[in-house]
Amino acid sequence: MAVASSLYLWRRLWGTAILSAALILLLPEKGRAEPGVPVPPNNLLSDRGAGALAAADRDFVIKVRLAGLWEIPAGEMAQDKSADPRIKEIGRNIAAQHVVLDKLTRDAAQKLGIVLPDAPNSDQQGWLGEMREADGTQFDEIYIDRLRAAHGKIFPAIAxxxxxxxxxxxxxxxxxxxxxxxxxMTLLESSGIVDFGSLPTAPPPSAAAGQPSATAQVLSAPEQRPSSGTNTPLVLLALAGGLAAGAFATRQLAGNRRQTHRSRRGRYYDG
Structure with missing residues (x-):
């Protein structure tokens, strides 16, 4: 009876260990939790106006100010001209967030002595004019198209x-x-009417002085192979656990067999 029980225990432990390792190998996403996307810790950055101020820096601050000068009224127009609740919500959120960003921009400009504009530039005024003349779905298309294109242009400049x-x-x-x-950009794309095919394409990678670009070097490096997604430490841990469980079960089984053998010998000599 004891031997049968030990065999059952041994099979269960080994079976569990093997199943765990197989699940990690075949379903690596189940063997590890995907980490959350981090939020930049802005409080770790200083804000003393220290450091050389380049012409590109001044131009950047002015462009952020200009963005708010036309996107705030555009978002307000969305509340009156769009019949789509989603477009209304997008416009309301973007306008409200630009009010916050505009305050940050004006504070930075004051600290750095940068003179900011008080009105949108000619292109932005033209976009606002298009929106004033449109209603309903036509307004929605113009609003989403103009804002998505503008954000796509300033995004790399910010980087x-x-x-x-x-x-x-x-x-x-x-x-x-x-x-x-x-x-x-995420809010605008959630409208479902962004024409991604009309967006400008990224420029092709270039090579300087006949040398392959950094992207090409990474892609051509032999050691940079696509990962299978398997978490190697977890696999090794599962296998080690399985081996330990198997060794423990084996020792238990051997001990039970020796004890059974001694008991039988005792009964034999006592008889």
Missing amino acids: TIRASTRNDTVRKLAQRANQFVMTH
Whole structure:
């Protein structure tokens, strides 16, 4: 009876270990939790106006101000001219968020001595004019198209400033602006009417002095192979656990067999 029980235990432990390892190998996403997308810790950035201020930095601050000068009234128009509740909500959210971003921009400009415009530029005024003449679905298409195109243009400019500026106030404003722009692009695309086919395509990678680009180097490196998604440490841990469980069960089984053998010998000699 004891031997049969030990065999049953041994099979269960080994079976569980093997099943766990198989699940990790075949379904790696089940063996690990995907980490959450981090939020930039803006409080770790200084904002003292310290560092050299380049012409590109000044131009960036002015462009962020200009974005708010036309996107706020555009969002307000969406409340009156659109018949789509989703477009109304998108316009309301973007306008409200630009009010916050505009305050951050004006504070940065005051600290850095940058003179900001008080009216949209000629292109932006033209876009607002198009929206004033449209209603319903026509307004929706113009609103989404113009804002998505504008955000697509300023998005790479923000990345350039964030990565290259020497001024800490501009750096912090760029990081904050990046978060706003990413949110706005996502909101605009949630409308379902963005014409992605009409968006400008990314320029082809270029090679300097006959050398392959960084992207090409990464793609051609032999060691950079697509990962299967398997979490190797978890697999090794599961296999080690299985081996340990098997060794334990084997020792238990051997001990039970020796005890049974001794009991039988005792009964034999006692008889």
